[in-house]
Amino acid sequence: MDPKHLLKGLICTGLSLALVMTPVSVLAQPVGLPSLGASSSSELSPALERTLGDAIMEQGRHDPDYIADLDINQYLTQLGRRLAAQAPQTIDQRITVFPVRDPRINAFALPGGYIGINSGMIVSSGTESELAGVLAHEIGHVMQRHIARGIAQQSQGTGIMVATLVGALLAALAGQGDLAMGVATFGQAAAIDRQLGFSRSAEQEADRAGFQMARKAGFDVRGMVTMFQRLSTASRLNEGTGGGGYASTHPLSIQRMSDIENRVRETPVQAHEDSAAYWFARSHLAIIQARDMNDRQRVRLSLQRDAQNERGVRRAAAWYGLALLAWEKKDYAGVRTALDEAAKDAQAPQLDMLAVKLQQRTQPAQAQVAAQAAWARWPDSQGMAVTLAQAMQAVRQDKQVVAFLQARIKQWPEVSEFKKLLADSYERLGERVQAHLAMADYYEQTGALPTAVELLQQARQLDGDFYTQSEIDMRVRALRDRMDDKRALLEQFKS
Ligand SMILES: [Zn+2]
Known part of the structure; x- marks a missing residue:
């Protein structure tokens, strides 16, 4: 999320330019967070934090860049909760993870345990352990209450961003245009996250907690190092174009990097086998994030390469991506071929969901029967439940x-x-x-x-x-x- 995004929301709602632009000048200046022992008046209570987070998300779901895909959302939130279950101390927020359509490698935490992950972060990750490492770091911030404390401090002092956001939320509550207001809200919420920044010690605390969560949840902690290397390369590349990446909110210091490297050295190597859900979500997000014909062509070529060169779930996920692209082009024979190829390497609810949709076009009665069978195979998949409901409605x-x-x-x-x-x-x-x-x-x-x-x-x-x-x-x-x-x-x- 960048000031451009913020501006887009601003235009939609006609909020005063000066009011919203002022904080941009203080963007990315790390806030010295009060210590854990600070007086309680400078903290947001967990219930209040949750209410604020809920209000932001209720509006944020209308943001055109919010990705409302039940299947991907379920995967990310389950991954987040699996990590949070291993946290070294209690987390007073329930973790909810959602993807945002944005090719830049970034992740951000909102109040109330909501964590946004840019599609670019997932698409550029090389293993599920890398994604888990970044997610665990964000959960570390939630666990340490960094967001709650930062926001409380902002709203007491120069919290113009918070005041503006709350003004928008109040207007929405009064029924003044849910949708237009939503566009502004999400951009502003992410801008607040950027405005907060995190101090170096907050970053190290989040790293420590995140490392522990990733290890205990069974991920390969070397993934955390790889991802931080990717992030620091990406931020260097971004610097020329005005930055705005991960490093502006999560300062990546040499100290931080060597801390993690040391920790990895002291930890026995633990290999992790990526889930099919990770690779399927990654393929799907690469397509969702492609904005124009050129982008789509690039994604298609890369999926075709993977379909040829990879094996197992990675090959299946590449064919799944090609099936989704064929579906978009109404090339139904192409969808069938791609699904058959994918099925050689993996069984997955995503494949069954698309197969049901394909059959529904010509044989709705049989599609309903197939959907019942698929639901029996994947009783934990929310996306499959929706597919079955729709197949039943069709007949x-x-x-x-x-x-x-x-x-x-x-x-x-x-x-x-x-x-x-x-x-x-x-x-x-x-x-x-x-x-x-x-x-x-x-x-x-x-x-x-x-x-x-x-x-x-x-x-x-x-x-x-x-x-x-x-x-x-x-x-x-x-x-x-x-x-x-x-x-x-x-x-x-x-x-
Ligand atoms: Zn951080």
Whole structure:
């Protein structure tokens, strides 16, 4: 995320230029974080930090560069939580990792345990252990509460960025254009992360904690060294073009590098076998991040090379990428060929998902049967669950879809996608009140609280039943309370 991005958001919302541009001059100046023993007034409580993070993410999900791919998101978040489970001390935030469409090698932590990873970071990594190393470092910052302390300090002093961001969040809460506001919010949130910077000692603390997490989670810690070498090369290359890379928020010193190298030397070598999910996500992100025809052609050539020269999951992932490119071009014979080639080396939910979509075009009934079988093979895949729901909807099995989705919502309450699909099926079944209620759930979960209230009020008018109406009234009251609480919490940040 760079000032250009910030500017894009600025144009959309027409915020005062001076207000937002001022902090840019202090960008990348490391903030001396207060010590752990600092007075509690200079810290953000974990609950407040989470609320702020939630508010940023609710808006940030509308950012065009936010990658909303259930499959990739699930992989990254699972990887993050697997690392966090090995943290040397308790982490008071639940880790959620999301990818951002940006070719530059960068990663950033937001309040509330949210960690953004640029697509470029994943595409340029050479092994899963390298990715795990960077992620573990970010989790180290979350564990040490560096973000919370930095933000608290910013909002007390020259926290113009925080005040601007909170202003945008409050406006969104008042229902003033969720979408346009979202574009600004995410850029601003990332800019705050850049503005905070981290001191050298904070970096070393995060390295130490990250190293331990990566090792205990079974990754090859040599990956951490390789990734830092890549990062420092990339930052040197970026310097001429105004920087803005990883090194501006996470200073890479010689001291830091040799610390990690020493630690690696003292640790027995531990090989790690990359997961198929890592390589599949990497192929997919290379395509998502390609913005024009030239980029796409470059990705295609590199995937073709890998399909020829690599083996095992790497070969399968290359063919998967080629299948996705063929799908985009509506070259359905090409998709079939690529999927068959991929299947020679790996079984993966991603392959089955695409195969179902392919079959759905011509044989929806058979595709539904295939989707059921694939779901039985991959009961842990959220993407597969969505694929099955859609395959059932295609053959008008909406009653079954409702039961299936209700079970999935219990299993994965954090996945909002299921609620939208549920509303679709209710709508087709003619159950308009239920459809409105499911859609209200969806908006509530994604943070568009005013829209959720509106839908509930519409649902109330559709149903004359006294009990349904009083239930709806209760929900509206609860939502209004939530909006009040959120407003009160956010007001605390306004200086
Ligand atoms: Zn760092």
